[in-house]
Amino acid sequence: MKTYRIAVIPGDGIGPEVIAEGIKVLNRAAELDASFRFEFVTFPWGCEYYAKHGKMMDDDGMEKLRSFDAIYLGAVGYPGVPDHISLWGLLLRIRKEFDQYVNIRPIQLLDGAPCPLKDASKADIDMLVIRENSEGEYAGAGDWLFKGKPEEVVLQTGVFSRKGTERIIRYAYETARRLNKSLTSISKGNALNYSMVFWDQVFEEVGRDYPDVQTYSYLVDAAAMFMIKQPQRFEVVVTSNLFGDILTDLGAAIAGGLGLAAGANVNPDRTYPSMFEPIHGSAPDIAGRGIANPLAAVWSASQLLDFLGQERWGKAVLQAVEQVMVERVALTPDMGGTASTSEVGDRVVTALAASSVAAK
Amino acid sequence: MKTYRIAVIPGDGIGPEVIAEGIKVLNRAAELDASFRFEFVTFPWGCEYYAKHGKMMDDDGMEKLRSFDAIYLGAVGYPGVPDHISLWGLLLRIRKEFDQYVNIRPIQLLDGAPCPLKDASKADIDMLVIRENSEGEYAGAGDWLFKGKPEEVVLQTGVFSRKGTERIIRYAYETARRLNKSLTSISKGNALNYSMVFWDQVFEEVGRDYPDVQTYSYLVDAAAMFMIKQPQRFEVVVTSNLFGDILTDLGAAIAGGLGLAAGANVNPDRTYPSMFEPIHGSAPDIAGRGIANPLAAVWSASQLLDFLGQERWGKAVLQAVEQVMVERVALTPDMGGTASTSEVGDRVVTALAASSVAAK
Numbered sequence: 001m002k003t004y005r006i007a008v009i010p011g012d013g014i015g016p017e018v019i020a021e022g023i024k025v026l027n028r029a030a031e032l033d034a035s036f037r038f039e040f041v042t043f044p045w046g047c048e049y050y051a052k053h054g055k056m057m058d059d060d061g062m063e064k065l066r067s068f069d070a071i072y073l074g075a076v077g078y079p080g081v082p083d084h085i086s087l088w089g090l091l092l093r094i095r096k097e098f099d100q101y102v103n104i105r106p107i108q109l110l111d112g113a114p115c116p117l118k119d120a121s122k123a124d125i126d127m128l129v130i131r132e133n134s135e136g137e138y139a140g141a142g143d144w145l146f147k148g149k150p151e152e153v154v155l156q157t158g159v160f161s162r163k164g165t166e167r168i169i170r171y172a173y174e175t176a177r178r179l180n181k182s183l184t185s186i187s188k189g190n191a192l193n194y195s196m197v198f199w200d201q202v203f204e205e206v207g208r209d210y211p212d213v214q215t216y217s218y219l220v221d222a223a224a225m226f227m228i229k230q231p232q233r234f235e236v237v238v239t240s241n242l243f244g245d246i247l248t249d250l251g252a253a254i255a256g257g258l259g260l261a262a263g264a265n266v267n268p269d270r271t272y273p274s275m276f277e278p279i280h281g282s283a284p285d286i287a288g289r290g291i292a293n294p295l296a297a298v299w300s301a302s303q304l305l306d307f308l309g310q311e312r313w314g315k316a317v318l319q320a321v322e323q324v325m326v327e328r329v330a331l332t333p334d335m336g337g338t339a340s341t342s343e344v345g346d347r348v349v350t351a352l353a354a355s356s357v358a359a360k
Numbered sequence: 361m362k363t364y365r366i367a368v369i370p371g372d373g374i375g376p377e378v379i380a381e382g383i384k385v386l387n388r389a390a391e392l393d394a395s396f397r398f399e400f401v402t403f404p405w406g407c408e409y410y411a412k413h414g415k416m417m418d419d420d421g422m423e424k425l426r427s428f429d430a431i432y433l434g435a436v437g438y439p440g441v442p443d444h445i446s447l448w449g450l451l452l453r454i455r456k457e458f459d460q461y462v463n464i465r466p467i468q469l470l471d472g473a474p475c476p477l478k479d480a481s482k483a484d485i486d487m488l489v490i491r492e493n494s495e496g497e498y499a500g501a502g503d504w505l506f507k508g509k510p511e512e513v514v515l516q517t518g519v520f521s522r523k524g525t526e527r528i529i530r531y532a533y534e535t536a537r538r539l540n541k542s543l544t545s546i547s548k549g550n551a552l553n554y555s556m557v558f559w560d561q562v563f564e565e566v567g568r569d570y571p572d573v574q575t576y577s578y579l580v581d582a583a584a585m586f587m588i589k590q591p592q593r594f595e596v597v598v599t600s601n602l603f604g605d606i607l608t609d610l611g612a613a614i615a616g617g618l619g620l621a622a623g624a625n626v627n628p629d630r631t632y633p634s635m636f637e638p639i640h641g642s643a644p645d646i647a648g649r650g651i652a653n654p655l656a657a658v659w660s661a662s663q664l665l666d667f668l669g670q671e672r673w674g675k676a677v678l679q680a681v682e683q684v685m686v687e688r689v690a691l692t693p694d695m696g697g698t699a700s701t702s703e704v705g706d707r708v709v710t711a712l713a714a715s716s717v718a719a720k
């Protein structure tokens with residue numbers, strides 16, 4: 001029997017609550033399949049850990065994570081701990097140091113999921129956003145000069161390397177080709193006169209190797225508008241770190257809300273472990289009350305299964321999520337229900353056990 | 361009788377078509393009032409001019425514009441002329457060199473305007489976005505190193521000066537205080553670890569002078585989501601050049617479309633002329649066919665009237681636009697009508713002449 005070793009970082013706020021449900025679902029899939037199992041090792045890192053130990057993770061934390069098949073993360077960040085400590089010391093650190101240069105975020109309207117748009121149907125909202133996840137606007141490079149003086153000036157430098165830009169764009173072309181979908185690049189060359197002109201150039205260059213892939217190129221402002229007015233324009237989307245951040249929250253808004261939005265931070269070379277996380281934050285306002293929606297974390301678990309090669313179960317978990325949304329028997333308050341976090345998780349497990357995949 | 365001297369730059373694509381209607385409306389307001397008049401001087405600058413003369417404007421173009429009371433601009437940009445020539449040589453150049461550091465963009469759902477959101481009413485979508493317009497991500501600073509080599513790297517540097525950041529934020533606080541509304545700052549300090557940390561700090565510092573103004577601070581990704589899910593959160597909004605660009609196109613999407621979105625590029629010190637423009641582009645695909653929607657250009661004309669101190673007429677023009685939207689007698693195809701650009705302009709003029717302001 002195959003054993004997958006998963007490092008679990010429940011993190012802050014609602015992180016632990018939603019991750020517990022994801023683990024429940026993963027364990028159930030393994031039980032039903034019987035050809036693989038999970039071994040979860042939990043790391044208590046996060047802002048509470050920081051309060052006690054003055055650091056977000058162990059000194060040899062990255063070392064410890066390195067040998068796992070994947071990382072499953074809840075949420076990072078809590079009021080009182082500055083972002084440059086919490087996020088840069090844990091979430092962004094792992095993304096960067098483990099070279100998880102692809103952030104894959106499905107924007108897909110499930111049956112039963114609430115959509116704020118009047119004229120959009122399930123078929124209209126079905127895209128896969130591939131966000132650059134290792135550099136660009138998030139490089140952390142900059143300077144703060146003449147602090148406190150009238151001539152004070154602060155510089156923030158986006159760093160777009162040939163290697164970094166080419167590999168994410170190539171990954172996106174490969175994905176579009178595999179799925180037989182169009183590829184849309186989102187940039188802003190008319191204003192960001194170095195980085196995005198370069199991005200557009202690489203998009204075109206790499207495209208020469210993929211004459212079979214239909215491409216589009218939009219300015220980020222126009223893309224934000226089209227996400228609302230004509231989401232059906234988008235199939236596979238590739239964009240920079242910052243634009244991906246903004247557009248996937250916008251995507252979450254049109255595809256059922258953050259309670260349903262999942263993301264995978266992938267190192268395609270498999271030199272380092274990849275990391276799976278709901279894209280919502282730690283939501284301190286509702287933490288500890290057992291009302292957080294675990295479906296985003298469960299969807300991330302589905303991505304994790306796909307990544308491990310258990311695509312049949314990845315699909316089954318996503319179908320179970322959809323069934324729970326359709327049934328409306330157990331939903332958290334953000335979805336208009338009254339169920340607790342764990343009741344929703346239980347319902348997913350039930351739906352999964354009843355699925356046709358499980359029957360095979 | 362007061363004469364306002366307006367420099368008109370119709371520009372490219374649909375620019376000339378929509379600007380003609382704005383001028384029609386401005387002239388009619390002046391006629392009806394009888395205490396002021398307009399003198400329009402048209403400059404044929406743009407991409408066609410570039411094709412003929414190898415430059416986007418005359419060598420002494422900025423000099424020529426300088427003495428006008430305001431600039432009224434259509435659209436800049438056309439396929440075949442690279443953006444770094446067309447936009448940086450005309451639109452962005454004027455914004456920067458005339459220190460039009462405030463970009464004011466009303467996101468306001470008029471009666472009769474189509475809204476793609478299920479649950480949003482007119483009262484919910486009523487915000488004023490104040491976008492930094494002179495520096496930040498649009499500073500044009502960067503570098504392109506090791507071109508064509510594997511180690512190629514492209515840098516794009518956002519430049520946030522104390523002066524530039526403070527003045528836009530102060531302008532926003534003043535506006536919120538004057539309108540007795542809340543002020544929301546939109547930034548991204550958790551990832552842009554220099555520029556946006558600075559932005560947040562200045563927002564807080566300047567806020568000490570405005571204890572009466574209720575403030576909120578959102579991350580740009582969350583803000584994009586809230587624009588769709590809870591637009592009523594926003595009243596006066598202040599944000600950076602790039603975020604303002606993205607969020608106002610998103611705003612246009614929820615408030616009737618780009619056919620209705622206006623913007624003012626203001627130099628509040630009045631050292632240089634301010635510039636008024638629809639925020640849509642040159643739309644080459646429909647240029648010359650007489651079907652472009654002139655209402656965004658007309659709304660910009662309303663902003664121009666406000667700026668000149670003719671607020672009564674500014675308001676009347678906006679009401680006339682709203683009436684045209686409600687009547688649905690003359691609307692362009694993008695609004696579901698069959699009228700031509702000039703028929704819509706005529707209808708605005710009729711509505712304006714019939715307005716109570718005109719009666720006074």
Ligand SMILES: CC(C)[C@H](C(=O)O)[C@@H](O)C(=O)O
Nearest residue numbers: 087091092245279550551581
């Ligand atoms: C927490 C934050 C740094 C992060 C990001 O901006 O990438 C989050 O918004 C996300 O989208 O995963």
Ligand SMILES: CC(C)[C@H](C(=O)O)[C@@H](O)C(=O)O
Nearest residue numbers: 190191221447451452605639
């Ligand atoms: C044309 C372009 C440079 C411009 C911008 O990005 O500012 C436009 O999108 C706008 O919003 O006025």
